[in-house]
Amino acid sequence: MLKKAVSLCFAATLVLGSFGPFTDYYANASINNKVNYSNDVIYQIMTDRFVDGNPANNPVGSLFSSDCSNLRKYCGGDWQGIINKLNDGYFTDLGITALWISQPVENVYTVLNDAAGTTSYHGYWGRDFKKTNPFYGTMQEFQTLINTAHQKGIKVIIDFAPNHTSPASEDTPSYMENGKLFDNGTLVGGYTNDTKGLFHHNGGTNFSSIEDGIYRNLYDLADFNHQNPTVDKYMKDAVKLWLDMGIDGIRVDAVKHMPFGWQKTFMETIYSHKPVFTFGEWFLGENEVDQNYYNFANSTGMSLLDFRYGQKLRQVLRNGSDNWYGFNAMIAESEAKYEQTADQVTFLDNHDMDRFHFDGADVKNTDLALAVMLTSRGVPNIYYGTEQYMTGNGDPNNRKKQTSFNKTTKAYQIISKLAALRKNNQALGYGKTKEKWINNDVYVYERTFGKDVVLTAVNKSKTASYNISGLTSTLPAGTYTDQLTALLGGSSISVGSGGAVSAFDLSPGEAAVYSFNGSAAAPSIGQVGPVMGAPGTTVTISGESFGSTAGTVKFGTVNASVVSWSNTEITVKIPAASAGNYQVSVVTSGGAASSTYGPVEILSGKQSSVRFIVNGASTNLGQAIYIVGNVSELGNWDAAKAVGPFYNQVITKYPSWYYDVSVPSGRSVEFKFIKKDAAGNVVWESGSNHVYTTPASGPGTSVSSFQN
Ligand code: NOJ
Ligand code: NOJ
Ligand code: CA
Ligand code: CA
Numbered sequence: 001m002l003k004k005a006v007s008l009c010f011a012a013t014l015v016l017g018s019f020g021p022f023t024d025y026y027a028n029a030s031i032n033n034k035v036n037y038s039n040d041v042i043y044q045i046m047t048d049r050f051v052d053g054n055p056a057n058n059p060v061g062s063l064f065s066s067d068c069s070n071l072r073k074y075c076g077g078d079w080q081g082i083i084n085k086l087n088d089g090y091f092t093d094l095g096i097t098a099l100w101i102s103q104p105v106e107n108v109y110t111v112l113n114d115a116a117g118t119t120s121y122h123g124y125w126g127r128d129f130k131k132t133n134p135f136y137g138t139m140q141e142f143q144t145l146i147n148t149a150h151q152k153g154i155k156v157i158i159d160f161a162p163n164h165t166s167p168a169s170e171d172t173p174s175y176m177e178n179g180k181l182f183d184n185g186t187l188v189g190g191y192t193n194d195t196k197g198l199f200h201h202n203g204g205t206n207f208s209s210i211e212d213g214i215y216r217n218l219y220d221l222a223d224f225n226h227q228n229p230t231v232d233k234y235m236k237d238a239v240k241l242w243l244d245m246g247i248d249g250i251r252v253d254a255v256k257h258m259p260f261g262w263q264k265t266f267m268e269t270i271y272s273h274k275p276v277f278t279f280g281e282w283f284l285g286e287n288e289v290d291q292n293y294y295n296f297a298n299s300t301g302m303s304l305l306d307f308r309y310g311q312k313l314r315q316v317l318r319n320g321s322d323n324w325y326g327f328n329a330m331i332a333e334s335e336a337k338y339e340q341t342a343d344q345v346t347f348l349d350n351h352d353m354d355r356f357h358f359d360g361a362d363v364k365n366t367d368l369a370l371a372v373m374l375t376s377r378g379v380p381n382i383y384y385g386t387e388q389y390m391t392g393n394g395d396p397n398n399r400k401k402q403t404s405f406n407k408t409t410k411a412y413q414i415i416s417k418l419a420a421l422r423k424n425n426q427a428l429g430y431g432k433t434k435e436k437w438i439n440n441d442v443y444v445y446e447r448t449f450g451k452d453v454v455l456t457a458v459n460k461s462k463t464a465s466y467n468i469s470g471l472t473s474t475l476p477a478g479t480y481t482d483q484l485t486a487l488l489g490g491s492s493i494s495v496g497s498g499g500a501v502s503a504f505d506l507s508p509g510e511a512a513v514y515s516f517n518g519s520a521a522a523p524s525i526g527q528v529g530p531v532m533g534a535p536g537t538t539v540t541i542s543g544e545s546f547g548s549t550a551g552t553v554k555f556g557t558v559n560a561s562v563v564s565w566s567n568t569e570i571t572v573k574i575p576a577a578s579a580g581n582y583q584v585s586v587v588t589s590g591g592a593a594s595s596t597y598g599p600v601e602i603l604s605g606k607q608s609s610v611r612f613i614v615n616g617a618s619t620n621l622g623q624a625i626y627i628v629g630n631v632s633e634l635g636n637w638d639a640a641k642a643v644g645p646f647y648n649q650v651i652t653k654y655p656s657w658y659y660d661v662s663v664p665s666g667r668s669v670e671f672k673f674i675k676k677d678a679a680g681n682v683v684w685e686s687g688s689n690h691v692y693t694t695p696a697s698g699p700g701t702s703v704s705s706f707q708n
Helices: 002-016 020-028 079-087 090-094 139-151 210-215 229-244 260-273 291-299 307-319 324-337 363-374 410-424 426-430
Strands: 042-044 098-101 105-107 126-132 155-160 164-167 181-183 186-189 221-223 249-252 277-280 345-347 379-383 432-438 442-449 452-459 466-468 478-480 493-495 504-506 511-516 524-529 538-544 552-555 558-565 569-573 580-587 597-602 607-615 623-629 657-664 668-677 682-684 690-693 700-705
Touching (some): 079 090, 079 098, 079 139, 090 410, 098 249, 126 139, 126 164, 126 229, 260 277, 260 291, 260 607, 260 657, 307 324, 307 345, 307 363, 324 432, 324 442, 363 379, 363 410, 363 452, 363 511, 410 511, 426 442, 426 524, 442 466, 452 504, 478 511, 524 580, 524 597, 607 623, 623 657, 657 668, 690 700
Parallel strands (some): 042 379, 098 155, 249 277, 345 379, 607 700
Antiparallel strands (some): 181 186, 442 452, 478 493, 538 569, 552 558, 552 580, 558 569, 580 597, 607 657, 623 668, 668 690
């Protein structure tokens, strides 16, 4: 309650324009923690479709649709428009604390020869990743955007699409811009006559396998060969350029379509340069569960957009094809399968799906979905215009220009209330989810961290009222008012000793949120970021009750050197312990130890993507080839941790197999290939170990013959 009053008075002061006395607030706000978004709410903007703040930078002719009636043209939205909305308080009052904007880089200028004359307004057809898209703004305007956002306590996340340049044709150099890549204005190469081997030339993917999706073109987009040293260095230099501009996060496009090993080296580059929260897009359809998706989130150091969560919530509250039992099962599944559930980015919709609200639907569904998402585990992301109940099925109807900025919609107010609560009650950022009362229509769940508790109750029925009796909670005895201030019909509840909640009615379409703030006596870790890095990488540990004087932080039993220490946030350097997975714990100066958090992976050092090829490896049906070797990245000779399964269809063909692996740079590694089946049966290669010295930097290739 007290904390809340403080933040309201702070907001009022901001409006008056004098935040001088509150600079300490900024110093401690999450804006300075670029690797923890647990207290944040992200707002996703398609830059071209938001606000045109500078008509002078608009494209002309066939690139442009001045009234945005042709949704495949540029519509004029730009960084100045976002700056204007930052300055007029639209985001501050909405309560969001991070903006995800379109890929900022220069895109193709050519218009597709289709009926609509499609352009690259969306930003996904990169041409020069070291320059800006001039229709969004200049580098100076980008810097102003970052600075303005930071002054408002808002982070900036860029979209980044290192999988491809732009549409290209294998044999027609005149098609579009031939997928050409430029390095700050200098041509590096194009798709046809690709003498440098910058791109894959394996045709388009039919999405039949992971391998097919990685090494063939996504649609007709010129697909990068990340094993090419020029491409590898270019992309890593490019991302550093944007990191140096002061960005706070990265959304990586199409992570299912790039080699996982290379992506791990990319993450190591980011984390050793300037660590920022990074989440990838691995699209999952409705009811799609893919162990590869969870493996990606758990092994690359990158979080994911939580498609499991988004699709399930859409089933329950958008199309009615599932109910709260299915939702609760998804919560249990994901909390078990993600190593860091709190770091996955939840959403209701995005630019690749039908908008959550649609013509003829009850806006109540959106309101309830927002209330649930903003009180759920994960980092919530709101697609622009959801707060205005924008509609649109399919691309590009889900990408209309936002024209209404009304602060009085119910959705706007729900976001505002719950975004504030996410800042003030750590149970929302860090707590696990416990189902407390459930039927097809009603879901009551509690999240706790330390002594913080948030209890959320929702009834999605349009007609039925339910009496909620027998509910128990961790809330201390007392009366609790609805944090949504009855926006969705909630009323107060009363909790007796032992947590028994007096029976109450949940009317049709009602949702209520109850909160208790208490600080934990014992040190408690809520989040650690990044969860992967070489020794020396800065890692931030967030939580409660660490104490004001420095104690120790341990990776397993190894002490890490402490860089800074406060009651809620500690920064340390990853210790030079032997590479592998560690549990992190905090011991206060008074000797109180936290429970452990992890795993956090200590890498052997800087990483290179090495393509291991093994020829002549014949297998029985059901067997696949894996690699195992003498470094942690190759499983330390533990067949259960061997890396693979190898591929054998696109780059090499059976019985030749290949896999791109992130291994320490400049190191002699020993390894063998194994044949493994789904049951885990292993056949080791005979003979002596293979030996390969990895490149000092950049990618490499190692070719072996299988030793039968
Ligand atoms: C996924 C993006 O979200 C989508 O909008 C884009 O067209 C493709 N990746 C290709 O970049
Ligand atoms: C490590 C050895 O060096 C290697 O040659 C052997 O194949 C594996 N262990 C499995 O025993
Ligand atoms: Ca403009
Ligand atoms: Ca690819």
